[in-house]
Amino acid sequence: MVWSRTASRILHRRRKSGPLTVSPYLRYFLIYSGAIAAGYLASMARVPLPWMIGPLLFSSALGLAGYTVRVPQVTRPIGQTIVSGVVGLSFTPAALVVVSEQIVAMIVVAILIIVAGFAVAALLMRLSRVDVISASLASIPVGPVEIAHLAIRYGVDPGPVVFAQTVRIMLVVLVIPPVIIALDGSVADPTLTLGSGTMIDPAGAVLLLALSTAGGIAFKLIRVSSPFFLGPLAFSAAASAMMLPVAAPPFIFLAAAQILLGVWLGAVIDRKLIKNARGFIPAAMLSTAIMVSLCCAIALGMSAITGIRWTTAVLATAPGSITEMALTAKILQDGVAMVTAFHIVRIFIIIPSAPLIFAITARVAGAKPGGP
DSSP: HHHHHHHHSSSSSOOOOOOOOOOOHHHHHHHHHHHHHHHHHHTTTSSSSSHHHHHHHHHHHHHTTTTTTOOOOTTTHHHHHHHHHHTTTTTOOHHHHHHHHHHHHHHHHHHHHHHHHHHHHHHHHHHHOHHHHHHHHHHHHHHHHHHHHHHHHTSSSHHHHHHHHHHHHHHHHHHHHHHHHHOOOOOOHHHHHTTSSOOOOHHHHHHHHHHHHHHHHHHHHHSSSSHHHHHHHHHHHHHHHTTTSSOOOOOHHHHHHHHHHHHHHHTOHHHHHHHHHHTHHHOOOOOOHHHHHHHHEEEEHHHHHHOHHHHHHHHHHSSSSSHHHHHHHHTTTTOOHHHHHHHHHHHHHHHHHHHHHHHHHHHHHHBBTBBB
8 A cells, every 4th residue: 555655656647737847767777567467467377477477567557557667679679689588599590490390381471461460451441431541550470669750750650550450469469368378287286387497507508698698689780670579580580590609698698588568568558549439449459359369260270271280370370579489389388489480480481571561551442651
């Protein structure tokens, strides 16, 4: 109760009199303290990915309650760098074999997901009466930050588009891992799998973090989309494939990174966004559910054709959230290399080509970059 009353004073509500002047560092402390508590409660409840889902729900709840949730922008690239570096470790020589054997399936899946995105966009246009550019930007699986930039470039309101992309990621994170783990039934306590059974190699962990940071900076300098995700992932995957002496950092680093990303993602949702996109929200949520269902159908079809285990196929074809899907595969201790390889190939197809895809869409729709 004391913490709640203190938070109410400092995480101010939006009032006509204006916000209180409070040190941002104290506000950050309260936000992240609450996020850590939410993550801990989620871990006690044995929720899969508790340190991501707990903080995500916490910061979303604050925003919907009317509190201002502002966190430093640097927290996202920091979290991405750590998590992407750890995920890249799964790209072992065995994963290279998977890529060589399933590369055609990976490319076909990426194309099918893009096609599914446009099909869902057509439905979203009919349900919410938005233009083709907004509907396409909201439906093709791309990161919220990248999609906001593209929305501004093509002269559409980024708010609803970011909301739709965020809802997609949240739905994937909140639904697929718990459902997959529950249906699989082979894991008694999913919260123990990621943090146990691994010897800590300080030198290897430092090397991994250094390479991951270098990858993010390098991709930023050459202006690759989502540099602090793809850069660390590429450098870590290359190091792992070449069997360099890299190793995962202690689990507390991975948990902290998930907290940063969970808070950042949940902070996108607030009352203003809900109010401005009120008519768009039901259609966006329905289209998101349909997109996830289509991807699951693609997964089951791929499983039937290739013989890949269905749980692995669903995780491999999930529309986004490679981090959570790879971590879920790690919890299941099955198909980590397969899931990681599918997502890596799809990401390197979709994200770099997203500007071209939407440029063609804009040209067909008669829109021009910079305005409608």
